[in-house]
Amino acid sequence: MGDFSIITISREVESLGDEIALRLAKKLAFEIIDREGWVALLREWNTELPVEPPLEEKEQEEWMVTVRTFLREKAEKRGFILLGRGGQRILEGLDSAFHILVVAPIEIRIQRIAEKYNQDRATASRILAEQDMQRERFLMRNFGIDWKNPLYYNLVLNTSFYHIEEAYTLIIEAMRRATNKVPSVPVKQRSLFEEKNFLKERVFFSHPSEEDFARILDFYGIRWLYEPRTFPLVWDEEGNVVEAFAPDFYLPDFDLFIELTTQKQKLTWKKNKKVRRLKELYPDVKIKIIYARDYEHIVRKFGGRK
Amino acid sequence: MNEPPRLGDLVFTPEEVQKRVKEVGRCISGDYVGKKPVLVVILRGAVYFAVDLTRELSIPFDIDFMSLSPFRPGLQRVEIEMDVDIPLAGKDVLIIEDIIDTGLTVNFLVRTLEKRFPRGIRVCSFLSCPARRIAEVHVHYFCFEIPDVYVVGYGLDFQGYFRNLTGVYTLYDPTGRSTQILKAMGKGGKR
Incomplete structure (x- = not known):
């Protein structure tokens, strides 16, 4: 599979990102860290460390460095998949981390929600809008990023084209090919202000x-x-x-x-x-x-x- | 040459102002019993308020002044033009402002002074205008809350005019909107 001991999966609501993560974890014998797991993990490691990054710029940078170091050391013992939680930003540029974004067209996601919760289409659409918004706000507020920017990821998967098994195969192949292809200029850890300016230029x-x-x-x-x-x-x-x-x-x-x-x-x-x-x-x-x-x-x- | 700006309606009489300053002074004195706060007065508008307020304090205090660069095109970030001389680490800081409306200035001040490790920071403003708030800020003490009108007097100026008035007035508003708002709160009219 290569040298990646950390996989971060950022996923749109009902894009099958969770299902793909389960499949990967089983095959690779990786641990899955979801929202609850993340809180438990950080609390167990350091009870004084906030589970989300502080908003103040300098404190946030310190938090990012601390958490990044902790996660890198953890991965040396056993690989893991981090679901959401700003993993693409926290572990940006880390050689041992592979970042995946899983998306699906809105029509398909509405259909999945309607079936899952046994709701009509209009209700499913509203549920999806609310859940999408929560996710977007979390990343915007805590990390100041446009999380759907593909440049944060090694691989972007649209699950309207692939089943879970196919997605799994593609990810494994992508990781194999990406190994040792570290960019010659390492990705710079951008501060929030730099991120903002980065966006502002556009x-x-x-x-x-x-x-x-x-x-x-x-x-x-x-x-x-x-x-x-x-x-x-x-x-x-x-x-x-x-x-x-x-x-x-x-x-x-x-x-x-x-x-x-x-x-x-x-x-x-x-x-x-x-x-x-x-x-x-x-x-x-x-x-x-x-x-x-x-x-x-x-x-x-x-x-x-x- | 442009015509000089005109005064609008009376909002607070000099007597009302002095009464409230006295009350706020008593309140601060009560809250800071046994302490010696550093009053950080923000130049230039808050000077009038600070002078009257400190006369009403029954506690010991230190006083110092800060001045920030006003917003102007070409200047990228707010700059501290004049800083306090007193070290603030471990001190109880009380920021004295003339008016808090958008909250942008005082939000910047609190963030800046927090980095100097004071024991605590509180904010005292002569006027507070929550209707115009953009940045979240806790105003611990204020003399008056005002509606969304532009006011002058008691330290507040418009292009250098009206700062030395002892009461608070609206700036003349040809649309009559300010007058209407004040009427609704039982204010205005006389001057």
């Missing part, structure tokens, strides 16, 4: 006010991501998303979405309606609208007071 703001707002956040060292998530709001009878909403900013330190609007307040009813709907469907999501007058105030304040 940001095309749809309005100049958004760019100005991002500058103000940067100025105060507030981390942000631009339009990182789209929330489905309305589905048709067949469960297809017919209306969605992508807030402009996400501030991971405050777990807060921000929607910026420069329209006059009386013209913002459509946006208000969307935000109301979002709050109904996703009550745990914190979102704030910054209206034109709020925005003018911010600009006036930061340019006006001394």
Whole structure:
């Protein structure tokens, strides 16, 4: 199989990532570490270590180094598969780690949820949207990453094309071929700020006010991501998303979405309606609208007071 | 030449301001009995408030000042233009601000001062405007909560105007929105 003693599997909800992990673990005699296993493992090793990375940049870097060292030493005794938990980020660039992303088209995942929970298509679609969002928020908040960026992975598998057994064979073959092909320039451990800047280079703001707002956040060292998530709001009878909403900013330190609007307040009813709907469907999501007058105030304040 | 900015409605009279400053001073004195906090006053707006507040304190304290670079295009990150001289490690720090609205400045301050290992950090602001909050921040002491209107006076200025007023006023708002908001809370009108 090669020299990989750690496999991280990041997977979309109902993409068969868990099933593939089980198959791999059985064949390779690897341990599986899922969410519960992760908490138990870290608590047993060091009761004072948080099970999720601290948000403060320096503390987070220290946490990453500590956990990474611990996992590398653990793998020397017995190989393991880490399911989720930001494994692709924590163990990024480690020679002995192989990172896999398992995806499947949304239609197939809705179908799988509908069958699994015996629900109609529309309900299954809503369940999926909620679970997808939780996963995305976890990775965004704790690691500041766009986890579906394929560049984090050695292998991306779409299970609409492969059965579990075929996926297993492909993974084994990919690991065999990837062994000893360490990139000549090691992947740099990017800090969250570097990650943000990395993403920002690709940001095309749809309005100049958004760019100005991002500058103000940067100025105060507030981390942000631009339009990182789209929330489905309305589905048709067949469960297809017919209306969605992508807030402009996400501030991971405050777990807060921000929607910026420069329209006059009386013209913002459509946006208000969307935000109301979002709050109904996703009550745990914190979102704030910054209206034109709020925005003018911010600009006036930061340019006006001394 | 541009016309100078105009004052709007009265929000808090000088008497109301002094009464609340006295109450907050008493509250802080009670909370810090047996301690000697370091008051970190943020220049320049909070100076008026800090002077009056410290006169109401019955506890010993140290006072120092900080100044941050205001946001301006071209400056990438906020900079500390003037830092405190007093070492803060092991001390009880009380940040004194004029107004906390978006929370961006004070959030930065707390994060910055936490790295100096004080025993604790609390925040005291003359005004708090939670409707405009973006960054989470715990305001332990404040004199008044205000709605989403732009106010001046008692240290708060607009382009250098109105800072030395002893009461708090809105900046003139030609749309009448500020007046309406104040009316709804039984404020405004007289000047």
